Amino acid sequence: MKIALLGANGQLGHDLEPALQAHEIIPLTRRDMDVTDFDRTRRVLMDLSPHVILNTTAYHRVDDCENQPELAFQVNALAVLNLVRIANDSDAVLLHISTDYVFDGNTREPYTESSQPLPLSVYATSKLSGEFLVRAAAQKYFLIRTCGLYGVAGSHGKGGNFVETMIAKAKRLEPIRVVDDQVVTPTYTVDLAHQIALILSTTHYGLYHYKTPAIRPRYSVLENARLKQLGLNEMRHWREALAAYLEEKSLG
Ligand SMILES: NC(=O)c1ccc[n+]([C@@H]2O[C@H](COP(=O)([O-])OP(=O)(O)OC[C@H]3O[C@@H](n4cnc5c(N)ncnc54)[C@H](OP(=O)(O)O)[C@@H]3O)[C@@H](O)[C@H]2O)c1
Secondary structure, rough: EEEEEEEOHHHHHHHHHHHOOEEEEEOOOOOOOOOOOOOHHHHHHHHHOOEEEEEEEOOOOOOHHHHHHHHHHHHHHOOOOHHHHHHHOOOOEEEEEEEEHOOOOOOOOEEOOOOOOOOOOHHHHHHHHHHHHHHOOOOOOEEEEEEEEEEEOOOOOOOOOOOOOOHHHHHHHOOOOOOOEEEEEEEHHHHHHHHHHHHHHHOOOOEEEEEOOOOOOOEOEEEOOOHHHHHOOOOOHHHHHHHHHHHHHHOO
């Protein structure tokens, strides 16, 4: 399959390339096109004519989104609608990444794909809008909600990841002050990338959670019920994945 990978130099994009090496990957970054330039994005993608448009781009500086709702909606919703239309017009599959932030976190039960979203922030609302546009208009799509990503490339949009921030503080012998009222399932981007590769080999289109919170949801555990139901669940326990990440960092 020919796969156009948008956000190829991002944290998740970095680990998707090797995970999808069995395919023809076209890595695309902001240098190739800004996804908010709808005409250029259409031209580039229509010329490439990929079987899959894999969108990892996002404007996800959560606090900045509160002051820049226009940009948040441009990147996280309207650009996504543009991708939906391009995918439909070229008979391509759209794989789009969303977030646990679509939930309010006021529960103690893991969220499944059938749980009711209730976004609390501009970021979350823009991402949920992107989801709705995919679900309402895309002909063939995979929509993946994930949570607390960490990978060796570090999140470009957020400037690193939680694990790296903690390691850096520990190395500087700084006291660590973090919120202790949020429950999340951290997700190693290598594991997510391999799970995405597996899902892409199927035609089980639709919405998926990955186990693995402006106002942040306090309880944000995603239950990957649909993957389990389909026998496609390959995600490791988060402790095992974190150990693998630290091992990869020490070797790198
Ligand atoms: N990080 C998390 O904890 C987390 C949690 C839940 C869900 N997610 C979702 O997972 C996905 C991937 O996250 P990530 O951690 O890999 O993010 P990331 O490292 O910030 O990567 C995002 C990529 O998108 C690109 N991008 C942003 N705006 C763009 C634009 N207007 N045009 C073209 N490219 C643009 C960025 O390019 P530049 O480097 O040039 O800015 C970057 O390469 C996103 O959809 C995010 O909402 C992330």
